Amino acid sequence: MFSISSWLHLRIPFSYFLLxxxxxxxxISPNPTNDAVLWTFIIIHVFLYPxxxxxxxxxxxxxxSIGGLxxxxxxxxxxxxxxxxxxxxxxxxxxxxINFTFAVMLFFYxxxxxxxxxxxxxxxxxxxxxxMVAGFFQGFFTLLMSYIGINKYELENLxxxxxxxxxxxxxxxxWGSYPMTQIYQHEEDGAxxxxxxxxxxxxxxxxxxxxxxxxxxxxAFAWYFVEYMGVDWALAYxxxxxxxxxxxxxxxxxxxxxxxxxxxxxxxxxxxxxxxxLNVFFLSLFIIxxxxxxxxxx
Numbered sequence: 001m002f003s004i005s006s007w008l009h010l011r012i013p014f015s016y017f018l019l020x021x022x023x024x025x026x027x028i029s030p031n032p033t034n035d036a037v038l039w040t041f042i043i044i045h046v047f048l049y050p051x052x053x054x055x056x057x058x059x060x061x062x063x064x065s066i067g068g069l070x071x072x073x074x075x076x077x078x079x080x081x082x083x084x085x086x087x088x089x090x091x092x093x094x095x096x097x098i099n100f101t102f103a104v105m106l107f108f109y110x111x112x113x114x115x116x117x118x119x120x121x122x123x124x125x126x127x128x129x130x131x132m133v134a135g136f137f138q139g140f141f142t143l144l145m146s147y148i149g150i151n152k153y154e155l156e157n158l159x160x161x162x163x164x165x166x167x168x169x170x171x172x173x174x175w176g177s178y179p180m181t182q183i184y185q186h187e188e189d190g191a192x193x194x195x196x197x198x199x200x201x202x203x204x205x206x207x208x209x210x211x212x213x214x215x216x217x218x219x220a221f222a223w224y225f226v227e228y229m230g231v232d233w234a235l236a237y238x239x240x241x242x243x244x245x246x247x248x249x250x251x252x253x254x255x256x257x258x259x260x261x262x263x264x265x266x267x268x269x270x271x272x273x274x275x276x277x278l279n280v281f282f283l284s285l286f287i288i289x290x291x292x293x294x295x296x297x298x
Contacts, residue, residue: 003078004073005073005075005076006075006079006082008072008073009053009054009057009058009072009073009075010050010051010054010082010083010086011050011053011054012045012046012049012050014049014053015044015045015049016275016279017274017275018045018049018138018142018275019045019275019279020170020278020282021138021139021142021143021146021170021173021174022040022041022146023278023283023286024143024166024169024170024282025143025150026150026282026286027283027285027289028147028163029147029151030151031151031152032150032151035097036150036151036152039097040102040149040150042093043093043097043098043106043149044106044142044145044149047089047093048086048090048106048110050086051083051090051110052083052109052113052114053083054079054082054086055080055083055084055117056113056114056116056117057072058075059117059118059122060117060124061074061075070264090106091103091110094106098152099148099152099154101148102145102152105145105148106145108141109137109141109142109145112137112141113137115133116133116134124196125195126195127195127196127199128197130196131175131179131196131197132175134174134178135171135172135174135178136171138171138174139167139170139171139173139174140167140171143163143166143170144158144163147163162228165224166224168220169221172213172216173278176210176213176216176217177210177271177274178197179196179197179198179206179209180198180206180210180267181267181271182196182197182198183262183267184262184266186198186199186203197209203255203259204255204256204259206262207255210248211248214244218238218241221234222234222237229289233285236281236284240277240278240280240281241277243273243277244270244273244274244277247269247270247273248270251270
């Protein structure tokens with residue numbers, strides 16, 4: 001359980017790539033407190049996500065690069081137990097520090113993530129179902145879960161158009177980016193019998209698909225910000241995404257000439273640039289919209 005390889009497979013730093021959803025929830029939260037924000041962040045990003053990573057790694061038994069690990073070490077039974085320990089820790093902390101509603105949502109997220117790789121269900125081998133479930137739970141569901149944790153709210157507080165639309169936008173982002181995380185794993189996924197969406201679309205088809213979804217996401221975010229925050233934030237979002245568009249276009253040209261460029265390194269760079277742009281944008285949105293703005297700039 002405490003071997004170095006088990007801890008590596010938790011891929012805790014990989015949580016950075018999923019941080020934008022939490023920061024989006026934070027930016028639109030009306031009642032955040034320092035303790036609730038900190039503990040919601042820790043529970044989700046230090047325990048829940050790593051538990052999911054480790055559990056799926058145990059059943060996938062990848063031998064080639066995976067998200068956050070270029071050269072994954074062999075898995076062992078200790079990884080299975082360590083991932084469950086992290087899951088239980090998240091549930092205990094969520095119940096004791098936030099509330100029961102938050103803990104229940106953590107539990108359902110954990111079930112969905114386990115269904116993705118567990119051989120009894122293995123959603124990963126179903127291209128559309130796996131893509132839909134992963135995008136829904138890492139996007140819409142996680143934004144609502146984060147919103148409840150950050151504000152210590154109950155379910156009835158989620159029935160607001162601004163919050164539900166934000167959740168839908170989060171899933172759109174994930175549905176757009178998810179096939180790109182699979183693009184370098186076609187060979188290994190195929191060997192296991194996993195027909196991911198990226199394998200179904202093909203390498204170039206994955207780029208076309210992601211480009212279409214990204215365009216739709218940008219338009220949807222523009223509408224959201226104009227509706228709830230003003231045109232300035234819509235323009236700021238477009239500006240923040242410019243580096244992502246530039247790198248995506250550059251990478252696509254490389255792949256168009258030689259499909260071997262659809263590799264781990266380029267995928268991780270796209271993930272990093274996208275996550276960084278979104279993290280900076282949503283953190284800026286939070287600071288400017290929140291009560292901390294006056295504390296920082298008085």
